[in-house]
Amino acid sequence: xxxxxxxxxxxxxxxxxxxxxxxxxxxxxxxxxxxxxxxxxxxxxxxxxxxxxxxxxxxxxxxxxxxxxxxxxxxxxxxxxxxxxxxxxxxxxxxxxxxxxxxxxxxxxxxxxxxxxxxxxxxxxxxxxxxxxxxxxxxxxxxxxxxxxxxxxxxxxxxxxxxxxxxxxxxxxxxxxxxxxxxxxxxxxxxxxxxxxxxxxxxxxxxxxxxxxxxxxxxxxxxxxxxxxxxxxxxxxxxxxxxxxxxxxxxxxxxxxxxxxxxxxxxxxxxxxxxxxxxxxxxxxxxxxxxxxxxxxxxxxxxxxxxxxxxxxxxxxxxx
Amino acid sequence: xxxxxxxxxxxxxxxxxxxxxxxxxxxxxxxxxxxxxxxxxxxxxxxxxxxxxxxxxxxxxxxxxxxxxxxxxxxxxxxxxxxxxxxxxxxxxxxxxxxxxxxxxxxxxxxxxxxxxxxxxxxxxxxxxxxxxxxxxxxxxxxxxxxxxxxxxxxxxxxxxxxxxxxxxxxxxxxxxxxxxxxxxxxxxxxxxxxxxxxxxxxxxxxxxxxxxxxxxxxxxxxxxxxxxxxxxxxxxxxxxxxxxxxxxxxxxxxxxxxxxxxxxxxxxxxxxxxxxxxxxxxxxxxxxxxxxxxxxxxxxxxxxxxxxxxxxxxxxxxxxxxxxxxxxxxxxxxxxxxxxxxxxxxxxxxxxxxxxxxxxxxxxxxxxxxxxxxxxxxxxxxxxxxxxxxxxxxxxxxxxxxxxxxxxxxxxxxxxxxxxxxxxxxxxxxxxxxxxxxxxxxxxxxxxxxxxxxxxxxxxxxxxxxxxxxxxxxxxxxxxxxxxxxxxxxxxxxxxxxxxxxxxxxxxxxxx
Numbered sequence: 001x002x003x004x005x006x007x008x009x010x011x012x013x014x015x016x017x018x019x020x021x022x023x024x025x026x027x028x029x030x031x032x033x034x035x036x037x038x039x040x041x042x043x044x045x046x047x048x049x050x051x052x053x054x055x056x057x058x059x060x061x062x063x064x065x066x067x068x069x070x071x072x073x074x075x076x077x078x079x080x081x082x083x084x085x086x087x088x089x090x091x092x093x094x095x096x097x098x099x100x101x102x103x104x105x106x107x108x109x110x111x112x113x114x115x116x117x118x119x120x121x122x123x124x125x126x127x128x129x130x131x132x133x134x135x136x137x138x139x140x141x142x143x144x145x146x147x148x149x150x151x152x153x154x155x156x157x158x159x160x161x162x163x164x165x166x167x168x169x170x171x172x173x174x175x176x177x178x179x180x181x182x183x184x185x186x187x188x189x190x191x192x193x194x195x196x197x198x199x200x201x202x203x204x205x206x207x208x209x210x211x212x213x214x215x216x217x218x219x220x221x222x223x224x225x226x227x228x229x230x231x232x233x234x235x236x237x238x239x240x241x242x243x244x245x246x247x248x249x250x251x252x253x254x255x256x257x258x259x260x261x262x263x264x265x266x267x268x269x270x271x272x273x274x275x276x277x278x279x280x281x282x283x284x285x286x287x288x289x290x291x292x293x294x295x296x297x298x299x300x301x302x303x304x305x306x307x308x309x310x311x312x313x314x315x316x317x318x319x320x
Numbered sequence: 321x322x323x324x325x326x327x328x329x330x331x332x333x334x335x336x337x338x339x340x341x342x343x344x345x346x347x348x349x350x351x352x353x354x355x356x357x358x359x360x361x362x363x364x365x366x367x368x369x370x371x372x373x374x375x376x377x378x379x380x381x382x383x384x385x386x387x388x389x390x391x392x393x394x395x396x397x398x399x400x401x402x403x404x405x406x407x408x409x410x411x412x413x414x415x416x417x418x419x420x421x422x423x424x425x426x427x428x429x430x431x432x433x434x435x436x437x438x439x440x441x442x443x444x445x446x447x448x449x450x451x452x453x454x455x456x457x458x459x460x461x462x463x464x465x466x467x468x469x470x471x472x473x474x475x476x477x478x479x480x481x482x483x484x485x486x487x488x489x490x491x492x493x494x495x496x497x498x499x500x501x502x503x504x505x506x507x508x509x510x511x512x513x514x515x516x517x518x519x520x521x522x523x524x525x526x527x528x529x530x531x532x533x534x535x536x537x538x539x540x541x542x543x544x545x546x547x548x549x550x551x552x553x554x555x556x557x558x559x560x561x562x563x564x565x566x567x568x569x570x571x572x573x574x575x576x577x578x579x580x581x582x583x584x585x586x587x588x589x590x591x592x593x594x595x596x597x598x599x600x601x602x603x604x605x606x607x608x609x610x611x612x613x614x615x616x617x618x619x620x621x622x623x624x625x626x627x628x629x630x631x632x633x634x635x636x637x638x639x640x641x642x643x644x645x646x647x648x649x650x651x652x653x654x655x656x657x658x659x660x661x662x663x664x665x666x667x668x669x670x671x672x673x674x675x676x677x678x679x680x681x682x683x684x685x686x687x688x689x690x691x692x693x694x695x696x697x698x699x700x701x702x703x704x705x706x707x708x709x710x711x712x713x714x715x716x717x718x719x720x721x722x723x724x725x726x727x728x729x730x731x732x733x734x735x736x737x738x739x740x741x742x743x744x745x746x747x748x749x750x751x752x753x754x755x756x757x758x759x760x761x762x763x764x765x766x767x768x769x770x771x772x773x774x775x776x777x778x779x780x781x782x783x784x785x786x787x788x789x790x791x792x793x794x795x796x797x798x799x800x801x802x803x804x805x806x807x808x809x810x811x812x813x814x815x816x817x818x819x820x821x822x823x824x825x826x827x828x829x830x831x832x833x
Contacts, residue, residue: 187700189698189699190695193688196679196684197688200679203673205677206656207635207637207656207666207668268679
């Protein structure tokens, strides 16, 4: 195969991102003795895993020029639903499957609104964001409290806390698998190719016979599916369901994707870039944590990072 | 009356150039606009009219050249600056607020304000007087949304002339008007002239030039062909009627038709690939035609005649009534997917907007309309993709450093070849080509024509929609002439075909036996 390495072809933009990441790593290892420890890196990855999993699909969605604000809410909905159904006595596996299906339904509904009814993606998915979050609180109320922590089956946490070969947390395994699948989708499938086409030139896509609404629905469903799945893993890891879990996560996803070089206008981007973007955000946050920088400074840093990244993207585009 | 020698020039245009990346939109344009006249500007699409207006009204900066307004250098940087000096433009889109009353619309943007609050007593009297003088049927309390298009136009005009306007530039003011409303608009224009306002009038309806125009400037390919007195054209010996005079204008607009020899189609077969009966849309009126296997059918008409609309209907973009038969089977083409399934592919008019995926490589562009050809077990096979791309690059003599080049970086002609390759890969029987050589250089144009002929020989049915008469006459076996949404006639191409007659027909002349 002549091009089996195409997935890791490195262009200039990615080189810049990798240098930023390297700079952060080098700086942090001087500033904090704890930073270079293996357990710290595992920490960073554990923190980032759900984000990278969901962003894999959300990245492809953004390549089509759309995006999804309901990610955190769908994750929370799925998490609390999983806790609720498990507590009712449903087998864990069945409950996870059902939660994923419901999350896909949220995605389909986003996709129909955006793809067929031409509702602006910000508005459509913001509606879903509120609705799904509301359901999350409502389900906790059905259980009779503000969250679902007591009375879960004893094996509830087994799934999320599994370590493959005794060392690799299951969520990191899922992350690696998802990333591999999405690099494959991006490079080797019609879905991937059409995503670039739709984001690059929507009108030409329609005139070329590409079924833009259907593609939009598929991508929103994938984002929903992964958000829902991560919800079940997270709630299982934590061992209790909180309806306010992953609040604002959609913005972290956007930051990682945009930092990774995917344009908000669509048409360009890559899974590999998104991963580097996520690592930059994750490493920077971890470093600031180790340095005991107060949380609000971290938020400010994240905001500045995002603005600088988008500005750089626009400048590059205008010149290109 | 002015002395011919001392004509009172309101706006003098001298050696105006406008360079856009890749094209010279205006090339040494010079003419004078005399005070208190209606000065018409005509020309086909892309002749530079819009650029011209934009420069006159401060919306665009010139590259080179001089504008003198009332004898002084005129260099507006913005539309507002131009207005302040007395030049106002009315664009095709109406610039009124439907939900406000007539009075509110008139004072819009000129309310007296204090600390951001509107003071009610803005001075209406001048505005009201102007409005009355133009059209006394409009009441100040009417909601603008309830008025007719022409009346809304009058409100715009009132607003414009109440700001010490000396020159009013009107871009197709009658485009959306009915016959009656057009009459009304002409009356308004007459009144404006009586008030001493100079009007620059742009229209695709050539008949209007002879109804209201004093002078007319014809533009072609960014150059002035001629500026003439309208009366002089009408009274010239060859013109017996207004439609003869229109024909004279069309000749000036299109220029001398340099004909390459038409090579008759060699493989036209009796099989009817496509037949349309009585197609109707908002724009088209009972359009019927047929297309045979191996034939190149041309659609020709001036801007607005309905060529593009026919293509849009056949490709499932516009809704229509009437019947379409594909290989004898009646089909309702309600979407692009249906058109493609029926074996109809369109090469769209604007390749950048509707044709290419500029950010993607040539290799990625070509299979886009039929991915099956590059898949192995549902997965994109790079080897197949490369082979497909290389085949088209060779077959089309596409000039590129390689198949991985981004299409946006190719020249216009090569981009068009990518679009054609992409569409050919669909392997449809019927190809609709809307302006297949617009914006490509002469060499590439010839190559694209050769490709089209080759496709016809291979048995495709091809419809070429073009606003270039030489292209149509050189390429097409039969020619459908359109005028105002109607098929005027269908001509068989050959030695005895007469470009003058074609021009007369598309300008609205009578079909003689």
